[in-house]
Amino acid sequence: MTQTIQIQNQSFILHSSGSLFWKEKQIVFIADVHLGKVSHFRKHGSAVPQETIKKNFDQLNNVIEYFNPKKICFLGDLFHSYVNSEWQLFEDWVTKTNSQCILIAGNHDIISPTKYENIGVTVGIELVIDDFLLTHHPEERKGLFNLCGHIHPGILLSGLGRQRLRLPCFFKSDSQMILPAFGKFTGIHVLEPSEKSEVYAITQNEVILVS
Numbered sequence: 001m002t003q004t005i006q007i008q009n010q011s012f013i014l015h016s017s018g019s020l021f022w023k024e025k026q027i028v029f030i031a032d033v034h035l036g037k038v039s040h041f042r043k044h045g046s047a048v049p050q051e052t053i054k055k056n057f058d059q060l061n062n063v064i065e066y067f068n069p070k071k072i073c074f075l076g077d078l079f080h081s082y083v084n085s086e087w088q089l090f091e092d093w094v095t096k097t098n099s100q101c102i103l104i105a106g107n108h109d110i111i112s113p114t115k116y117e118n119i120g121v122t123v124g125i126e127l128v129i130d131d132f133l134l135t136h137h138p139e140e141r142k143g144l145f146n147l148c149g150h151i152h153p154g155i156l157l158s159g160l161g162r163q164r165l166r167l168p169c170f171f172k173s174d175s176q177m178i179l180p181a182f183g184k185f186t187g188i189h190v191l192e193p194s195e196k197s198e199v200y201a202i203t204q205n206e207v208i209l210v211s
Helices: 037-043 051-067 086-096 113-117
Strands: 002-007 010-015 020-022 027-030 071-074 100-104 121-124 127-129 132-134 145-148 153-158 164-172 176-178 198-202 207-209
Touching: 002 207, 010 051, 027 051, 051 086, 113 121, 153 198
Parallel strands: 027 071, 071 100, 100 121, 132 145, 145 176
Antiparallel strands: 002 010, 010 020, 020 027, 127 132, 153 164, 164 176, 164 198, 198 207
16 A cells, blocks of 8 residues: 655655655645546536545545644645635535645646635645755755656556556656646656656555556
8 A cells, every 4th residue: 555765864655545645744745636626527518427526535534544644735736726516525624634734836726825724724836844845846956855746647557468557656756756646537647767767656555666
């Protein structure tokens, strides 16, 4: 279910949900949940299963129960677009969690920061903690290791008989870790690893180093 790695002499746990836990700071990082996207597409006629909404919140609850973090840091694109019926579900979820919630706003986060702050969620564009830069879009900044989202990274695995499998992944370089999309209705962008990349593929219940 997890892999533990060291970054900048700190311990990070990669979870099969796509979340990342900073052990020393007791912070869970989650990227690209895209709450509200299911309702948005259903409103415009797409046949997206209604239960996908529940799966997003179930997965959030499972991660919080597993790690019991002090803080939850959403690395952008928490909500897909404008407020819809899923906002009330999110608001109810926030009131029930004991963890402090932080949103690093992404390109889809167009809901007013005031609305988040009214329910106790802190909103910012970026955050620096020790030697780590937290952003939505991937950034390069000298002396800092970047934790980010936005890309929805995936890896293409090839097997015998032309078998191919696309899996979401954690994509790590010397100075950056791109988190997979956490949401159940998001999609994958396949990245090509270099010799220096570390790619941790996510299956249903495991995180596996593949490159």
